[in-house]
Amino acid sequence: MAFNFNWSPLSATSTSSTAFYDHAKSLLTAALNKSSKPPIIVDDILVDDLNLGASAPDLEILEIGDIAEDRFRGIFRMSYRGDACLTLRTKVQANPLNTYLSTASSITSPGPLAANSPLTIPVQITLSQFKLSGFVILVFSKAKGITLVFRNDPLESLKVSSTFDSIPFIADYLQKEIERQVRRLFQEDLPVAVHRLSLRLWNPEYAASLGDEATAPAKPLQTGExxxxxxxxxxxxxxxxxxxxxxxxxxxxxxxxxxxxxxxxxxxxxxxxxxxxxxxxxxxxxxxxxxxxxxxxxxxxxxxxxxxxxxxxxxxxxxxxxxxxxxxxxxxxxxxxxxxxxxxxxxxxxxxxxxxxxxxxxxxxxxxxxxxxxxxxxxxxxxxxxxxxxxxxxxxxxxxxxxxxxxxxxxxxxxxxxxxxxxxxxxxxxxxxxxxxxxxxxxxxxxxxxxxxxxxxxxxxxxxxxxxxxxxxxxxxxxxxxxxxxxxxxxxxxxxxxxxxxxxxxxxxxxxxxxxxxxxxxxxxxxxxxxxxxxxxxxxxxxxxxxxxxx
Amino acid sequence: MLDFMDHVQNAFYTSTNWNVDNGYTRLNSSAQSILDFRTPRGLRFHLSSLSTPNFATSYSLGSISVIDGSLSYLYSTLPLSSPKSADVDLRLLSPGYRQHHPWKYPSPTRDDALMYGRMFLPSGTLEALYLKRLGATKQVRVTAVSDSKLKHGGTILAMLQQDTGKWSSEYLYSTDVALLGWRGLWNFGEADPRPEGDKPVGRFSGGAEVYYGVLNKSAGMSTGLRYTTLPQHPGIPLTMTLTLNPLMGHWTATYAVKVGEKAAFASRFEFNMFSYESDIVMGAELWRSKGEEGMEGVLKAKMTQNGSLGLLWEGRLKELLFSIGGAVDFRRGEGMVKVLGVEIAYSS
Structure with a gap:
């Protein structure tokens, strides 16, 4: 058994998708800039382009453990070979000595005269040709929201192209670093984000606790009452x-x-x-x-x-x-x-x-x-x-x-x-x-x-x-x-x-x-x-x- | 204003006839001391004393966010003169335009050593310095820092310095990223005691530095050239430098000029030929004298391209040395004053 996704509303040409992409971009930008960045990145990270592509991921139901109107537990096999792409833009400090000295203690600094001159370079990184394949465990309950866990590392391969493509050393480094980040994203950040989003949608008490629902009941009602x-x-x-x-x-x-x-x-x-x-x-x-x-x-x-x-x-x-x-x-x-x-x-x-x-x-x-x-x-x-x-x-x-x-x-x-x-x-x-x-x-x-x-x-x-x-x-x-x-x-x-x-x-x-x-x-x-x-x-x-x- | 311990170290260098200025890192020290002065932050007190000619202690207490402080001890095998805050020359404590002299061959000296340790509280950071002269032309300098927040718990930097007068070179190694480095300076022209003929009015110096981090496989280098007038120069003293970081395409040009006894001006222009970014800083130092007894205070000011102004006023009040400074950003409406601080020091 498999799913048939209606992916067309997400194609870039559709008008209804514009708002979605704008929203997704702003969310992604906020998420990328929230945590403290490594000293090599000297500017905000901007999401330049986001496109989920024309083809949908394939989801195959492997097992359904529990199903009811308000709850669900199942295991899926997900695979994706689509043409989604993501372009990020930021500025990096190209001088490693500058980055190193910015974190070093002053007394043990070698104190170079000009070897640490800064050079900020605008960088554009494009992630494309995502190849994903993995087992997804999805647990849904209206009270507890959606829990989505990847049972294995879903990322098979990913193409990273950047301003530094002509410099193999940096290109390799970027490829490795970004793959590591994307793996972390799938296995740690995405489940958390999905869970929070689902709680916000289905659980008004959680939303009220976030303080963004002014009309929430003054005293949260208990189940059964x-x-x-x-x-x-x-x-x-x-x-x-x-x-x-x-x-x-x-x-x-x-x-x-x-x-x-x-x-x-x-x-x-x-x-x-x-x-x-x-x-x-x-x-x-x-x-x-x-x-x-x-x-x-x-x-x-x-x-x-x-x-x-x-x-x-x-x-x-x-x-x-x-x-x-x-x-x-x-x-x-x-x-x-x-x-x-x-x-x-x-x-x-x-x-x-x-x-x-x-x-x-x-x-x-x-x-x-x-x-x-x-x-x-x-x-x-x-x-x-x-x-x-x-x-x-x-x-x-x-x-x-x-x-x-x-x-x-x-x-x-x-x-x-x-x-x-x-x-x-x-x-x-x-x-x-x-x-x-x-x-x-x-x-x-x-x-x-x-x-x-x-x-x-x-x-x-x-x-x-x-x-x-x-x-x-x-x-x-x-x-x-x-x-x-x-x-x-x-x-x-x-x-x-x-x-x-x-x-x-x-x-x-x-x-x-x-x-x-x-x-x-x-x-x-x-x-x-x-x-x-x-x-x-x-x-x-x-x-x-x-x-x-x-x- | 120089730290008491820095001042004691300078006294050690002077006593051992070590020319600190004859090194590549001090190529543009004149402009640096006028433009890159340190502004105090918050309120800070220093209490120092040279208890014996060989032993010095210093305590400092500050309050930026929380009360923090440090205590430091220094031991020198060479007896040092006591820099009392009541009568110390302010020019030594607040370096400005640097007047260079014709280079000369180093004179023989004892193999003296200096040890210094400093403990910061409440962070528990420990700093240490070991300085040892090795003959007339060499010196070893080892610095270390121990801090649980640092990677591997701390760093050690070891440096071998060599100064022959005509040229100087430094070899260094840092345990952090296993950084290897070399820097050298070459002085053009003749040595000071010229046998005959007219004395030179100016001098060219050129140098370079190279670093390589073994662990992070990154390199850095720069090269520089300086022209400075010597005391025999008939006009106003000036220093010009030009440095280039060829890897980063970064040019830096400085120009410092001393106008009379009480004023000096400097400017620095930076340009990156890869990113087309540029920056210009201008600054001045103005001394105020009190009769014949020397200088009473100094005002330093600098202005950057983006409209921020840095001010520092250092002087002596009775037996106390004070340093008041701040940074002002005119482009920001409210909250123009970014940094403001007062430091008070007493030493005996």
């Missing part, structure tokens, strides 16, 4: 919302705020979901909603520094009461039902065609309701009378009807129009689950993360009820009560399958937290923390303990 980031950001500010499927202009507007790397990954994920493909691209370091609850501690969410300064009570930046309420809701559910993600076959049963809307990437665990009752979100605790029925229904529907029509998807902002069920109606049924918000302060000392949590009407902090998972109905009722009383700890009345285990885990966590709090109150001092707790805080940051959120 993008989904959280997105959900987070759009709750906070609609203008900052980014959807890969938005129009190009919109994308351009917001693209500066996100890591290009993450955007590429997200868009490939989107593309995968627009088809019937069962395969979801893996994104490194990403916690999918369906897995989320178990690894809640590990999921990180960076907050924008400005947002943390002004947490809003009514509109929490972390999935609070806003037009994005639905997104919040569904996210909580998904994170609480990790066990269901192991049954992807059900995911392909669409319950409603309208759910196929592109923007709807919400994991829906509920049976659709037909009678919508428009209740304001803030008054949802009052609809607790429907809870028994809803909770029973929820426990069934999750198993029987399937919970979504898509594979597990990252949390995205969900538009109201894309949600075809009424949130207020379903909400009570969701309450039994434990919505765990994955909140991590931007710094260990920052306590605003928990302040973001919006609580239901506050009551005196009493002990949370301890529902027995087996007794679903009872437990749920008690949970509902306790939910009003305690802002922090609410336990589910029980859920099928893994949810149960999850609930127990969460409960234990809550219990520990509660006990610690009680102890602290007993001791009457805020600072009187238990050693274990203090250690925990030191380890995880002040507010790292799972914060349960009211909805």
């Amino acid at each position: 993008s989904e959280k980031e997105d959900a987070d950001e759009d709750a906070e500010n609609d203008d900052q919302y980014f959807n890969p499927l938005l129009s190009a202009s919109e994308r351009e507007e917001s693209s500066s705020q996100f890591s290009q790397k993450n955007l590429l990954k997200l868009s490939s994920l989107m593309d995968a979901q627009n088809t019937l493909s069962l395969d979801t691209p893996k994104i490194a370091d990403v916690v999918f909603r369906a897995w989320a609850s178990g690894v809640a501690h590990n999921a990180t969410m960076w907050d924008k520094p400005g947002a943390l300064d002004a947490p809003l009570a009514g509109e929490s930046r972390s999935y609070a009461f806003s037009e994005n309420g639905d997104a919040i809701e569904t996210q909580s559910i998904a994170s609480s039902r990790p066990s269901l993600s192991t049954t992807p076959s059900r995911c392909n049963i669409p319950t409603t065609p309208s759910r196929r809307k592109k923007k709807h990437r919400v994991v829906d665990l509920r049976k659709r309701r037909t009678e919508p009752t428009k209740t304001p979100l803030s008054s949802e605790p009052s609809s607790s009378e429907s809870t028994p029925l809803a909770s029973a229904a929820s426990s069934e529907c999750a198993v029987e009807e399937g919970y979504c029509e898509r594979p597990p998807a990252p949390i995205r902002r969900v538009r109201e129009d894309s949600i075809d069920y009424d949130p207020t109606e379903i909400r009570p049924s969701l309450r039994p689950t434990v919505p765990i918000t994955l909140i991590r302060p931007s710094s260990p000392t920052d306590s605003t993360a928990t302040e973001d949590i919006t609580y239901p009407p506050r009551g005196p902090p009493t002990t949370a009820s301890k529902p027995i998972p087996a007794d679903k109905e009872k437990a749920h009722l008690r949970q509902q009560e306790s939910w009003r009383e305690s802002p922090k700890i609410r336990m589910p009345p029980g859920a099928p399958g893994g949810i149960l285990e999850q609930a127990i885990l969460s409960k234990i966590m809550a219990e520990i937290q509660r006990t610690l709090e009680e102890e602290r109150i007993k001791r009457g001092s805020v600072d009187g923390k238990w050693g274990v707790e203090r250690e925990l805080e030191n380890l995880c940051g002040q507010e790292e303990l799972p914060a349960y959120r009211a909805i």
